[in-house]
Every structure is written in structure tokens, then in C-alpha cells.
Amino acid sequence: MIDMIEYEQIETQMRGLANRVSEQLRDALIAKGSASLVVPGGSTPLPFLQELSKKNLAWEKICVFLTDERFVPTTSDRSNTRLVRDALIQNKAVNCQFFPFWHDDLTPNELAQKLGEDIANMGPFDVCVLGMGADMHTASLFPSMDGLNEALMDPEGRKILAVHPSSQDEVRLTMTAPMLRASRHLHLLITGAEKRIALNRALHTQNVALAPIKALMTAHNPIQVHFSY
Numbered sequence: 001m002i003d004m005i006e007y008e009q010i011e012t013q014m015r016g017l018a019n020r021v022s023e024q025l026r027d028a029l030i031a032k033g034s035a036s037l038v039v040p041g042g043s044t045p046l047p048f049l050q051e052l053s054k055k056n057l058a059w060e061k062i063c064v065f066l067t068d069e070r071f072v073p074t075t076s077d078r079s080n081t082r083l084v085r086d087a088l089i090q091n092k093a094v095n096c097q098f099f100p101f102w103h104d105d106l107t108p109n110e111l112a113q114k115l116g117e118d119i120a121n122m123g124p125f126d127v128c129v130l131g132m133g134a135d136m137h138t139a140s141l142f143p144s145m146d147g148l149n150e151a152l153m154d155p156e157g158r159k160i161l162a163v164h165p166s167s168q169d170e171v172r173l174t175m176t177a178p179m180l181r182a183s184r185h186l187h188l189l190i191t192g193a194e195k196r197i198a199l200n201r202a203l204h205t206q207n208v209a210l211a212p213i214k215a216l217m218t219a220h221n222p223i224q225v226h227f228s229y
Contacts, residue, residue: 002222002225003222003224006227007227015051016226017051017187018048018054021129021187022052024185025057028184029062035057035127036065036125037062037065037129038125039065039066039067040066040129040189041068041080041083049083049084049087050087053087053090055092059093059096063097063098063122064088064096064099067130067174068172068174068175069100069101069102070171071108071162071170079102099118101115108162108173111162111173115159119159119160125180125183127183128186129187131188131189132195133198134197135198136205136210136211138213140163140168140174141174141213141215142165144209145164147161147163148163148212149209151163152209153178160173160179161173161176177212181215183221184221185224186224187224187225188224189226190225191227192229196227199213202217
């Protein structure tokens with residue numbers, strides 16, 4: 001279900017993950033002439049994104065997506081779009097094809113539907129990097145939130161949903177668990193003792209509604225966990 005890689009320092013963790021992701025993107029570029037990458041928001045992945053931006057890849061042939069986004073303008077400090085533009089879309093990655101989850105003129109539900117339609121025929125992503133909170137949420141799949149079962153199972157085949165977890169200030173757009181789980185390579189980036197404890201709890205939890213990250217831990221496509229204290 002998981003392949004655990006432990007690092008002694010955060011710096012080597014971020015560099016190691018960037019190396020693995022860049023190798024997998026390069027393999028995809030060689031195999032089919034294009035590649036796709038899904039990245040998380042939040043502060044933890046910043047050094048990883050900065051390291052990745054320095055990799056010598058055909059970035060103009062790589063499409064970058066977010067796992068999730070807060071429904072806030074891209075000028076907001078809480079915008080994952082802003083974070084990715086500031087951290088990843090620079091250096092050698094400045095010409096990547098970025099797919100933001102924001103539009104001024106649409107409601108969250110309208111935007112989720114439009115974005116889902118836009119990516120419906122893109123096939124499995126080549127590489128997906130996830131984060132996880134101490135509450136065992138990933139992307140914007142929060143424990144016991146309204147609509148969680150729909151986001152975990154996605155019976156209607158929608159790729160992106162608008163959700164508003166009660167613990168969060170804003171409405172969010174999130175990729176569904178099936179969309180993320182289908183990625184060819186899955187990585188989980190976590191740091192600190194609190195998240196290590198949370199990961200152990202998730203591994204031993206049977207109720208996925210209490211530990212949404214569990215929905216991404218499948219036997220047929222193991223997730224590689226990159227951890228450091």
C-alpha cells in the first residue's frame with residue numbers, strides 16, 4: 001500500500017522527491033512526447049517545487065495541475081495557484097503549461113463542472129504529488145465533510161468537485177479520489193512527528209471517511225511516502 005522513504009533532513013527530502021518526479025516526467029516525455037504533473041498547495045511543498053523548477057526538462061510539453069484550490073482570487077495569499085506560480089513556474093519550468101483552478105465569472109459549482117469537462121479526456125496523470133494534514137485529509141478531501149462519499153467514490157465520473165468542509169473558511173475545488181488514484185506515479189510528501197503519527201493512524205483505520213488519505217493507498221498502485229522530521 002505504501003513505499004516509505006525516510007530522509008534525515010528536509011533539504012534532502014525535497015531534493016530527493018524532485019529528483020524522482022523529474023525522472024518520471026522525463027520517462028513520460030520520452031514515451032509519449034508529453035507529461036502531466038499534479039501538485040499540492042500549502043507551505044510544505046514549497047522547497048520541493050522550487051527544486052523541481054530547476055530541472056532540465058522539456059517543460060513546454062508538461063502540463064501542471066493542482067490537487068485542489070481554495071475559491072479565492074489568485075492574488076490572495078491563500079491561493080494555491082499563486083503559490084505554484086511563485087514557486088514552480090520559474091527558472092527552467094517557466095514555460096510549463098499550467099492549468100489554474102480559478103475563473104472570475106463562475107460560481108464554484110460552475111467552475112468545478114467546467115474544469116472537470118476540460119480534463120475529462122486527458123487520461124491518467126503521469127505523476128501526482130499529494131500532501132496530508134494532521135487530520136488525515138488530502139487535497140480537499142476532509143474527514144466526514146459533506147459530500148465526502150461522493151468525492152471518494154465519484155459515481156457520476158466527475159473529475160473535480162466544489163466542497164466546503166466545515167473546518168475551512170472557504171469553498172474549495174478538489175480533484176476526486178478516483179482521479180488522483182489513477183495517476184501512474186503517486187507520491188505523498190509529509191514532514192514532522194505529528195504527520196507521521198497521522199499516517200500511522202490512517203494505515204490502521206478501516207473507515208476511509210475518517211482518513212481520506214486512505215482512499216489513495218491501494219494495492220494495485222502503491223503510494224511512495226517521502227518523510228522527514
